[in-house]
Structures are given as structure tokens and as C-alpha cells.
Amino acid sequence: MEIKKTSLNKLHQSNNAKFVEFAGYEMPIQYSKGIIEEHKFTRSHSGIFDVSHMGQLFIYGDESLTEELEKIFPLDLKNLKQNCSKYSFLMNEDAGIYDDLIITKIHEGYLIILNAACKDKDFEILSNLLGSKFKMNLDNNRSLIAIQGPKSVEILNSIINGVDQLNFMTGNWFDSDNQKLFVTRSGYTGEDGFEISISNDKAEKFVENLIKKGAQLIGLGARDTLRLEAGLCLYGHELDINKTPVEANLRWAISKSRLSNGGFIGSKIIMNQMQNGANQIRVGIKPEGRLIAREKTKIFDDTDTQIGEITSGTFGPSINGPIAMGYVNKEFSKVDTKILLEVRGKKHPANVCALPFYKKNYVKGVN
């Protein structure tokens, strides 16, 4: 299959991107400054991320669509206000996760942002569940640009006036340069920031404008270290079809009002695990010293029994030390539990720790 390119591919090239293949797309892993500089620039200034490979699924409908979606997602969508977003999951009957996503209630229905590697399958699953009653559009004509970091609000507001009035996890349509942009105040770096849905033919010029105002392009490498420091899950690593949201320690994302009556896919398992706990839980892990424990590193207790596995591990540039996330048996999931990580045949000490590693700077109350 031919590798796909986003509308910003030429711009990445002219900014000396190193490319990798990610979910069938040619994506920038880093630019000339490198992952650590890019990571720190995002934390201190403003980083631009091309996330156009992600799926933008528009589903059009009225109240009856809300009812149908509540049969799928563990969310209180009836009481979700227009232009508000929620983090959620598409699950199977065993509460295994097909994908994690952000769903926003918009005037026309819902906008769901899906992972690149999952979007086609998600579309198929949702089409089967919803039938032909609602128009669905997995929109390939729009790019998705994230701008993240403390200077982002000032920079973006100078181009799209009014975005500074958005609260975290809300969005709206804005007019700019004779077109409609959908902007949400959200992101995946642990920083204040925005995601902008924009038509492909306008994306390059828009990003060039952001660069002129002082933001810089940031690759997927830094996106990964940023999200890991923020304790955020990445599909295919922390989340997959064999993990449930409760095991993934994402109880907060399940609406309380949906737990008494269930009625969403996977609700039986979710309600059971919410009450009785799960056997394995996702935790934060800090190796002692500078040791980096990568994905698939085995976790042991002091009696040489394997008690879990690392799902992501790297060096955290803002923490200035190694960080990881992984799953451990529930009796080892308390903060400060001593564990051992097997790296290159030797066992190294580490501690279970609270997430996030890096404290968030989300803007909660503008209005």
C-alpha cells in the first residue's frame, strides 16, 4: 500500500523533518533541533503538531443520535452541553478497547477524533452499530493541527480572534481567512493548547502563519515524550483490545450517571470492575538512576515473580529522568511500591509513582 501524506508534508520537508511511517502515513518524528529541544520548546513556548493522520468523524443527527451513541459510549451525552468535549472509548462487549477518542457535541451532531491506526475500523464498527439512519463522514478533506504550550493562546488568538474565550475541553466554529475552522481547547501534551480542524488546501498557509508568530513545528518523537510525562495513554501501547478502561486507570472518563443502569457496550464488565476492582492496573513507574525501561520490559517483585509489564518508557526531558507506564497486579499498584525491571538480563529497582509525572497547565475557567 502506498504511504499516505498529510497536507503539510512539503512544509515538514522544508523544515528538515526526519520522517517515519506511522499508521500508514509519512510523519515527522523530529526536525533539526531534536526531540529534547522540541519537547522543552513546547513546554516553555508553543509547539505545532501535524495530527492530520487522525480521523475526524462527523456524525450528523438530532436527539435520536444522542440516544444511539449512549448505547455505545459510557458517557452522559444527554446532559453534555453543545460544544463540550469528552474523552471516551469505543469498546467491545468485554470492555476491550478498540480505540480511545475525543467526542464533541456540535450543532450538527457530533465530531469524534479517532486514532490514525484505528479510524477505518472504528468507522466500520460505528457504521454497523448506527445503521444507515445517520449521515457519517470520516472527513479526509480536513487537516488537524494541534498547537500546544503556554504561548499558544496568544499566538492562535492573534490569527483566530476569540479562541482565548474557550475553556478546556470545549470547542466552537470560527471564521478565519474566509473559511470555517473548528477549534477545541484540548491536546495531548499536558499543556494548555488547541486543536484546529481546517480544510487541507488552507492548512499549510495557516501553519506558516503560526510559525511567523513564534510557534515551531514539533515531531511525533516529542509528542510521545510530552504525553508520557503528562501520564496520557497511547493506543497500541497502554490501550488495546485486551485492556479495559478500568484496568487502564481511566475510571474518571466513565460518566457516573451511566453506572447504575449500564446500557452501553461493555457495561457489564465495566460495572463489575468499577465495584470489585481489576486484577491489573496501569501505573506510573520511575526507574531509579538513569535507566530507561522500554515497552515490553518485564516487571518483577522481590521474590522473582513477574507482576507486570511496561507499556511505554522513555527519558522525560522536563523531568530530566527516566519515566514509564505499565500494568502491574493490583496488589503492587500503590504509589511508592518497590518493583524490579528486567533490562538487558539484569533486574533494576524502580518505584510505582503517581501520574502525571509533569503537572498540567490546563486553563479551566476563562468564562
Add this chain to the structure above:
Amino acid sequence: MSEVKFSKEHEWITLEGDVATIGITKHATEMLGDIVFAELPEKGSNVEKDGTAGVVESTKAASDVYTPVSGEVVDTNQAIVDDPSKINEDPEGSAWFFKLKMKDQSEMDSLMNKEEYDNFAKESAS
């Protein structure tokens, strides 16, 4: 001190008497990106030509460091373990990895000189 020689695994080596100093090349650090972890062989241990003799890790991945010659490890550079970013800053100078007391100096003969290595690096990068 001898002429600097290079291996296909992107290590550099110089010889002073029978003690070789070994590090990784600038080209290697450019391919690896930001180095955030280094592990060196133990002092007093013996390493074999083309065997692993350490590890470097970037934010992205771990890579083995090989030794281009055999010998006994007589010194290691603790400064790069304490601050691995030094490897990106000065890979072919102060950020050497380890020193070996060589057994067989003829092992140097098969290694590349600077010009040969530069060509090799250029080809392997493209």
C-alpha cells in the same frame, strides 16, 4: 598517539602504547539523536572484538555499543554516564567511552581510516 581508526559499527579508536581509547562517531550521534543514557563495560572485564561493550539510549531507542578490538577494560568515562548529553556535544573528543589494554594490535589493521569511514558513513546514510 596513533591515527584515528573507525569501525563499521560507527566506533572510533586511537592507540597510545598498548592502550586503545574508544568512542562513538559524530555520525553515529547524529543518527541516534539526543542521547539520554549510557552504560559502559566494567573495569577489569575482558571484551572481544566486535562484541557488545556498552549501550547508548536516545529518547527513541536503545543501541548497543561494540568494541572494534579485543582487550581488558582499564578505564571508563564516568562523565558520560553522569551526563549523557556530553556524547552529543563532543563525541570524538572528551566523550570517549572506555580504554582497553589491547592483546593483539594487528586488530587495528582491518579498521577504516578517516577518509574510508566518511565514505562508508555517507553511503550507509543514503
